[in-house]
Amino acid sequence: xxxxxxxxxxxxxxxxxxxxxxxxxxxxxxxxxxxxxxxxxxxxxxxxxxxxxxxxxxxxxxxxxxxxxxxxxxxxxxxxxxxxxxxxxxxxxxxxxxxxxxxxxxxxxxxxxxxxxxxxxxxxxxxxxxxxxxxxxxxxxxxxxxxxxxxxxxxxxxxxxxxxxxxxxxxxxxxxxxxxxxxxxxxxxxxxxxxxxxxxxxxxxxxxxxxxxxxxxxxxxxxxxxxxxxxxxxxxxxxxxxxxxxxxxxxxxxxxxxxxxxxxxxxxxxxxxxxxxxxxxxxxxxxxxxxxxxxxxxxxxxxxxxxxxxxxxxxxxxxxxxxxxxxxxxxxxxxxxxxxxxx
Numbered sequence: 055x056x057x058x059x060x061x062x063x064x065x066x067x068x069x070x071x072x073x074x075x076x077x078x079x080x081x082x083x084x085x086x087x088x089x090x091x092x093x094x095x096x097x098x099x100x101x102x103x104x105x106x107x108x109x110x111x112x113x114x115x116x117x118x119x120x121x122x123x124x125x126x127x128x129x130x131x132x133x134x135x136x137x138x139x140x141x142x143x144x145x146x147x148x149x150x151x152x153x154x155x156x157x158x159x160x161x162x163x164x165x166x167x168x169x170x171x172x173x174x175x176x177x178x179x180x181x182x183x184x185x186x187x188x189x190x191x192x193x194x195x196x197x198x199x200x201x202x203x204x205x206x207x208x209x210x211x212x213x214x215x216x217x218x219x220x221x222x223x224x225x226x227x228x229x230x231x232x233x234x235x236x237x238x239x240x241x242x243x244x245x246x247x248x249x250x251x252x253x254x255x256x257x258x259x260x261x262x263x264x265x266x267x268x269x270x271x272x273x274x275x276x277x278x279x280x281x282x283x284x285x286x287x288x289x290x291x292x293x294x295x296x297x298x299x300x301x302x303x304x305x306x307x308x309x310x311x312x313x314x315x316x317x318x319x320x321x322x323x324x325x326x327x328x329x330x331x332x333x334x335x336x337x338x339x340x341x342x343x344x345x346x347x348x349x350x351x352x353x354x355x356x357x358x359x360x361x362x363x364x365x366x367x368x369x370x371x372x373x374x375x376x377x378x379x380x381x382x383x384x385x386x387x388x389x390x391x392x393x394x395x396x397x
Contacts, residue, residue: 101161101338101341102133102162103135104135105136105137106133106137106138107138107162108122108138108139109153109154109166110141110142110150111165111168112147112261113263114262115262116261116265116278117280117281117364119139120282120362121326122166124362125195125346125366128352128354129346132345143262144259146170146174146232146234147168147171147174147233148178150167151165154329154330155185155331156331159334159335161335161341164192166326166329167327168279168326170238171236173235173386174234174235176386177389177395178235179396191371191377191378192328192339192374193328193346193367193374194327196326196364196365197324197326198280198281198363199280199299199324200277200297200323200324201277201279201294201296201297201363202277203278203283203286203287203295204274204293205268205273205274205292206292208275211295212310212315213312213317217249217251220249224251225254227275228253228273229242229254229255229273229277230256230257232259232260232261233257233259234255234395234396238261240389240394241277243255243394244392245277248319264276265282279364280303280305280362280364281362284305294309295309296310296317297312298312298320299321304363305360305363306363325377327378340371343371350368
C-alpha cells in the first residue's frame with residue numbers, strides 16, 4: 055500500500071554523528087568553500103580567445119601610440135591572438151577614454167592613455183564618465199622623460215639661449231601641445247614658471263599635428279615625449295635642448311638634463327598606462343598585467359623601447375592604482391597653479 059506523502063517515515067531513526075565525523079564534515083565544507091572561491095579568482099587561462107582591441111587616446115606617431123603598438127605586437131605573440139590598435143584622438147584624449155569607460159568589461163576593449171589625459175580628465179567638468187570610477191588601472195607599460203625641442207630656425211642652441219630669447223621677445227615664441235590641459239601643456243607651463251618666461255600656447259588635436267607644424271616652422275617649440283621626436287632630432291628636423299630626469303638618454307646622449315642646466319624643478323615623467331573598463335573581472339585584469347610584465351622583461355622590448363627613449367615597466371594593478379591616484383592629485387595642483395582652464 056502506497057504511503058501518503060504527508061505521512062512521516064515511521065522507520066526513520068535519528069542519526070548520531072561522532073565528534074570525529076563532525077570535524078571531517080567541517081573540513082570538507084571549508085575545502086569546498088575555498089575551492090569555490092578559487093574559481094572566481096584563478097587566472098582565466100582561456101583568455102583571450104579572440105582579438106583584443108586597444109584604444110589609443112592619441113593620434114598616430116605620438117609617444118603613446120609608439121608604446122601601445124610595440125606592446126601590442128608582443129602581447130599578440132604571448133597570447134596567440136591579434137591585438138588591434140585603434141586610435142581615437144580628439145578632445146585632448148577624452149574621446150578614447152570615453153569609449154573604454156562605456157565598453158563591455160570583458161577584457162577585449164582596453165585603453166592606452168598617458169598622464170596628460172588624466173590631467174585633462176581632472177580639469178574637465180562635462181565628462182560623461184569618471185576616470186577614477188569607470189576605468190580600472192591594469193599596469194604602466196612604459197615611462198619616458200619629457201624633452202624640449204625647437205625648430206632649427208630658432209636662434210637657441212641651449213636652454214639658456216631660449217630663455218634669453220624669450221625674455222627679449224616676451225609673448226612672441228609659440229609652443230605646440232597635444233591639447234589644453236595635456237602633459238605637453240602642463241610641462242611647458244612648468245618651464246615658464248621655473249624660467250620666468252612668457253610663451254604662447256597653441257593647442258592641437260594630438261601630438262602628431264603639433265609636431266607637423268613644429269617641423270614646418272609654424273610654431274617654434276614644444277615639450278613632448280621622447281619617442282615621438284627622436285627620429286626628427288636625429289634627422290636634424292628638430293633641435294633638442296634638454297630632457298627631464300636625473301640622467302641623459304641613451305638615445306640622445308648629447309642632450310643635457312634640466313638639472314644640468316639649473317632647472318631641477320622642471321621634472322616631469324610621462325607614463326603610458328593600460329586600463330580597462332570598471333567591473334572587468336579581476337582575474338582578467340591580473341592576467342593582462344602579468345602578460346605585460348612578461349613583455350616588459352623581453353630583451354627585444356627593452357632594446358626597442360630604450361632606443362626610442364622610453365623604458366618598459368609592467369607593474370601590478372595595485373601599484374599602478376596607487377600611482378594613478380597620486381598623479382591625478384599632483385598634476386591637478388600644478389594645473390590650478392598655472393590657472394589652466396578647459397574651454
